[in-house]
Amino acid sequence: MGCVHVIGAGLSGLSAAVSLACRGKRVLIHEASGHAGGRCRSYDDANLGCRIDNGNHLLLSGNTAALSFLETIGADGALTGPERAAFPFVDLDSGKRWTVAPGTGRIPWWIAVPSSRVPGTRLREYASILRLARATPGQTVADCIGGEGALFRLFWEPLTLAALNMSxxxxxxxxxxxxxxETFLAGEAACRPLMARDCLNRAFIKPSVQFLTARGGQIRFHKRLGEITYKESRAETLRFADGETLVLTDKDTVIVAVPPASAALLIPNLRCPEGSRAIVNVHFRVEGLNGNTGIIGIVGGVCHWIFVRGDIVSVTISAADALAEFPSERIAHLTWSEVARILEHQNLPMAPYRVIKEKRATFAQSPANVRRRHGVETAWRNLFLAGDWTDTGLPATIEGSIRSGRTAADAVQHCTSCT
Ligand SMILES: Cc1cc2nc3c(=O)[nH]c(=O)nc-3n(C[C@H](O)[C@H](O)[C@H](O)COP(=O)(O)OP(=O)(O)OC[C@H]3O[C@@H](n4cnc5c(N)ncnc54)[C@H](O)[C@@H]3O)c2cc1C
Structure with missing residues (x-):
């Protein structure tokens, strides 16, 4: 039996590896850094004295691949969220608060009830969803639904920033x-917000690694792949930055599950998205919170979302390329004033904080880059691709990453030249 070499231990690589291990394949993951998880990870923060995630990760109950992945690795129950779909919002300009609470059916009847709608919106504005359904590949969100009005500002804009990390x-x-x-139009049961109960590592990463190693899979850390050499229609060797060279046998396959810029260095003439967008997260450790868990959407401020988990209040700012250039202290002050206002703790002195700037959080999810997403197969018969940037049809998310890994595992399974 050949070995499947997976390059990168982010969620895409882990998903591919788990899926292959379930089919009895021999899997070896090579990861450049000293840990698994890539852009979805947790660490012990000395300043806050607790474990935090690199960034808040929101899932929805309609993320079927992510949920079934958790079940496979024995981590079902690792996510938490409200029993019913409800997204509380606050507008810092007007001070208004409201909750988007989708109804149970597939048809969004709730928008017919004025008190259930986003404040200041009229029923006919919601017809914009039909224009989104008919979007052509070259259109931006604003091209489809228009770029103004209460529904745009209070619903479409925050939703786009959250889902696409772009305006x-x-x-x-x-x-x-x-x-x-897949979520809002699939009814309430598909759009319940979910987040890691403890941390991303305990939910996704540690159980995947345990699942793999229990099935004979291996992960090698500090193993940056520097070059792939090719011969005729196959990848022939893997050359690592530390000087090691692995010669692939006829039965071996490779799944490259690294971000697009890294993949382009390994695979000649690779068509892939260009450019990225930042996400900034600020984690505050706030004494005296009552241990609640929840999220709040914010309009009209610097912050976009606030996640509360125990005594950690975390702020997410998407499409944050300009903000990421500010010093961390300034970002903390800007966001704390909003957090204190929203949580009604105006008199509290600024809590201890950690600012995390993920400058390449996602690829720039523009119409031009959607056309540059690559399928799972490459010009080489034993080389496949996975990653949130590949052509999953979804934005760069946990759900997309996990589906991409599964698709790559299917391709390896069906690869007749490498069984
Ligand atoms: C701050 C932040 C917030 C986010 N919020 C959400 C959210 O709310 N909901 C959601 O669903 N998604 C969210 N995402 C997106 C989600 O985290 C990513 O889509 C997902 O983690 C990408 O996984 P991946 O495996 O495709 O890539 P990565 O996680 O980037 O993994 C690639 C791995 O390959 C390794 N690597 C790179 N080059 C090499 C090489 N040459 N050799 C060996 N290894 C290599 C890297 O070290 C890395 O571990 C967020 C991302 C960030 C950064």
């Missing part, structure tokens, strides 16, 4: 439609 004027309408179709 509606830049983000691809087709990707937002995929999210709306």
């Amino acid at each position: 509606p004027h830049e983000g691809a309408a087709s990707l937002l439609w995929a999210v709306v179709r």
Whole structure:
């Protein structure tokens, strides 16, 4: 039996490896850094004296691949969220608060009830969803639904920033439609917000690694792949940055599950998305919170979302390329004033904080880049691709990563030249 070499231990690589291990394949993961998880990870923060995630990760109950992955690795129950779909919002300009609470059916009847709608919106504005459904590949969200009005500012804009990590004027309408179709239009049961109960590592990463190693899979850390050499229609060797060379046998296959810029260095003439967008997270450790868990969407401020988990209040700012250039202290002050206002703790002195700037959080999810997403197969018969940037039809998310890994595992399984 050949070995499947998976390059990268992010969620895409882990998903591919788990899926292959379930089919009895021999898997060896090579990871450049000293830990698994890639952009979805946790660490012990000395300043806050607790474990935090690199960034808040929100899932929805309609993320079927992510949920079934958790079940496979024995981590079902690792996510938590409200029993019913409800997204509380606050507008810092007007001070208004409201909750988006989708109804149970597939048809969003709730928008017919004025008190259930986003404040200041009229029923006919919601017809914009039909224009999103008919989006052409070249359109941005704003091209489809228009770029103004209360519904745009209070619903479409925050939703696009959260789902695409881009403004509606830049983000691809087709990707937002995929999210709306699989969650909001699938009824309340598909759009309940979910987040890691303890941390991302305990939910996704540690159980995947345990699952793999229990089935004979291996992960090698500090193993940056520097080059792949090719011969005729196959990848021939893997050359690592530390000087090691692995010669692939006829039965071996390779899944490259690294971000697009790294993949382009390994695979000649690779068509892939260009450019990325930042996400900034600020984690505050706030004494005296009552241990609640929840999220709040914010309009009209610097912060976009606040996640509360125990005594950690975490702020997410998407499409944050400009903000990421600010000094961390300034970012903490800007966001704390909003957090204190929203949580009604105005008199509290600023809590201890950690600012995490993920400058390449996702690829720039523009219509042009959607066209540059690559399928799972490459020009080489034993080389496959996975990653949130590959052509999953979804935005760059946990759900997309896990599906991409599963697709790559299917391709390896069906690869007749490497059984
Ligand atoms: C701050 C932040 C917030 C986010 N919020 C959400 C959210 O709310 N909901 C959601 O669903 N998604 C969210 N995401 C997106 C989600 O984290 C990613 O889509 C997902 O983690 C990508 O996984 P991946 O395996 O495709 O890539 P990565 O996680 O980037 O993994 C690639 C791995 O390959 C390794 N590597 C790179 N080059 C090499 C090489 N040459 N040799 C060996 N190894 C290599 C890297 O070290 C890395 O471990 C967020 C991301 C960030 C950064």
